[in-house]
Amino acid sequence: MKNILFILVIALFLKPILPVVDYVINYEYISKVLCENKDKPKLQCNGKCHLMKELAKAAETENPKSSDKKSFSPIQEVLFFNEVGSYKLVSCGCSKQPKNRSTYLDFYSYLITNSVFHPPTILS
Structure with missing residues (x-):
């Protein structure tokens, strides 16, 4: 039972490679007759055109195009539409912030040190 299952799995994996194997085995016939x-x-085609056709057939049979899938349509449906009017902001002129600040207040300070902090060593 295991042998049959193993052979089936190998056959499924090697199915896309079968046209290439057939091309290698029958190279003379394909290059002389089928090219x-x-x-x-x-x-210098030597039957590669035939090989490409066979690979395309194998890929098509492996991934068939299903007709039950929805086809893409460029038409879009509008589900909801709400017209938004334009708004204009009006300044009331009651701003209490001064318009031109001439002084810069710098309350930040720091200390430049060249020493590096090392934790204390414990002697035991």
């Missing part, structure tokens, strides 16, 4: 650019040797 779309075999008449253009300057491109």
